[in-house]
Amino acid sequence: MTARAVAEGVLDPELPVLTLAELGVLREVIESDDRVVVTITPTYSGCPAIEEMRRDLRTALTEAGYRDVEVRTVLAPAWTTDWISESGRRKLLEHGIAPPARVGPRPAGPVPLNLVPPPARVPCPRCGSAETTELSRFSATACKALRRCESCREPFEHVKEL
Amino acid sequence: MSFDNAYEAINDGAGEDAHWAFGTGFDDPLAGVDRALPAGVPVAELTAYCLMLGDDALVLSQRLAEWCSRAPELEEDVALANIALDLLGQARLLLSRAGEVEGAGRDEDTLAYLRDEHEFRNVRLVEIDCGPGPGGDFASTIARLLVFSSWRLAVFSRLVESADPVLSAVAAKGVKELAYHRDHAAQWTLRLAGGTEYSRERMVAGLARVWPLVGELFDPHPVELALPGVAVDPSLLRPEVDQVLDTVFGAAGLHRPEIAPLSPVAGRTGRDGAHTEALGYLLAEMQYLARSLPGASW
Structure with a gap:
């Protein structure tokens, strides 16, 4: 199995119906010889699941025989729910969780205030x-x-x- | 995976990387982030600026977390804890960046747990005790959250363009979180002001309570002015923030309080490390365990 295939199969610790790839937090998997560098991005600034994700990725890749595994974090471009894939949205729905609507890029100028939901x-x-x-x-x-x-x-x- | 006891479960996977028991040491929030310092930026001022924004978030996070299990309803326990968690995440990134720019070997935990009161650079607005204990109440917590998140959202919207790649990335993530926080506070302001006579009184009193500390948010500090293109000059934000607040007040039938700002102490404010007595008590609680068992690990 390629390192990418292994990394793409790792499940999100908080929404374990989705893989990290479907959630859109898996940014890059680079494999060279025995070494794998995986890049992920946090969902929210304070998301405590990111350490679990790092550990799960390391464990899965180590068990698949990769001995030198590094998991890096990137902050930009910032994750948004638009990064959740179509299959990810379908799986959320199948498990009783309503998926997010697509929001598109943030328009320029001040963020509008919502006085009612x-x-x-x-x-x-x-x-x-x-x-x-x-x-x-x-x-x-x-x-x-x-x-x-x-x-x-x-x-x-x-x-x-x- | 099964474990014989909870300790083993917590310890699993730590391997040789023992964790500092009271810190975050398990994870570098900036691992792999482009950390290059933009050319010509003064290091001392950039360090201080990251501490200013980081300490604002850390201290308010601690204040909001105090409401967990004490809020008026269960959903609100969860909401305030979620908002606190977002701010804690922003604080971790900003304090890590401060330590890294400073280059003196201090990490986010050292900065959070081992600095004394006069070394904190947060505005005084975030530290005052608005409850849930004696003397505080939910309305002043909401009033503070409304003002603070409106201000911080205006800062972060501009900080996205910062020449510092880490500040820019932290801001881009934070903007959307802060928009949720501001909406939440605005909706509660409407609900309290439009509820009963008593809830309205409380909301008016809550705004009056925090208002003397609002001006400080917009006073430009020498640190901010020394970082053109990197930091945001807060004095430029007042019209935008006032417009947001006036929209909320208008919808809630409230008036913007006319209360004089709290004076600086010998020319110094929270940004210079001159705080109200509330911060010492907050830090005592937040730092006690980490300081009583220095370096304890698991």
Whole structure:
């Protein structure tokens, strides 16, 4: 197995339905002789999972026979939820987590203020209803918001747009 | 993977890299980041500037974390803890950069745990005790978060263009986080001001409580002025921040407080290491364990 294939198969510690590649945090895998340099990027500045990711990558590559493994961090370009791949979005949905909408590049000028939660169109991942309400912008991990479906009444998590 | 005890689980994978028990030593947040210093930038001032922005985030993070399990509702425990975590992440990157630019062998943990009060360069706004303990309350915590995140978002929006590659990258990440923090505080301000008569009184009092410390955010410091193209001159941000705050106040039916700024102490403010008495108590709690067991590792 190539080092890239091994690294791409490592799962995200906080959303273990996705691989790091699908989450979009795996930036580069460079293999030369016995040496592998993997580059990843954090999601949020304070995301505590990054150390787990580094360790999981080292472990997976070491177990695959690579003896000299280095995991580097890059900050730029900053990760956004647009880096989550199509297959990543599909897997989130299959596991009851609403994927983020695509946001595109940040427009120039001051960031607009939102005095009410924006009318996000986040369909329920269970029943597909568009009638859902944000319960809290912040949830069990930095990257998720908590919502409730007004049709099936189930609460669900939403990977909020960043 | 199974472990016989929790200690073994925590220790797993540490191998030869024993961790400082109370620090972050397991991970260099700037590992692999382009650390080149831009040509001609004064080292002492860049170090100080990274400490200023890093200490603001570290101290407010500690204050917000104090609310965890004490907030008005469970969702708010989680929200304030999440905001604190974002700020802690920004602090780690900025303190690491400060230590690296300084070149005296101090890392983020040394800077966070082993500096004394007069060496902290945060603005006084972030250190005052707005609760949840005696004398504090949730409304003043929200008022502070509204002002601080509006200001910091304006700083970071410009810092994205900084000639220092690390400051630029930290700012680019931080902008989106801070926009969430500001929205959260703005929405609570509306909710409290538009709630009951009592909640409105509390919101008005909360704003009055923090307002004397707002001016300091916009006073340009010699460190900022010595770093053109690298640092942001905060005096240029006032119109933009005022506009944001006035929008919130307008929607909430509140007036911008007219309260004189807290005086500097012999010409010195938080940016120079002159703090209110609140910071000493905060640091005592934050630093106690790390200092009582220096160098302890697991």
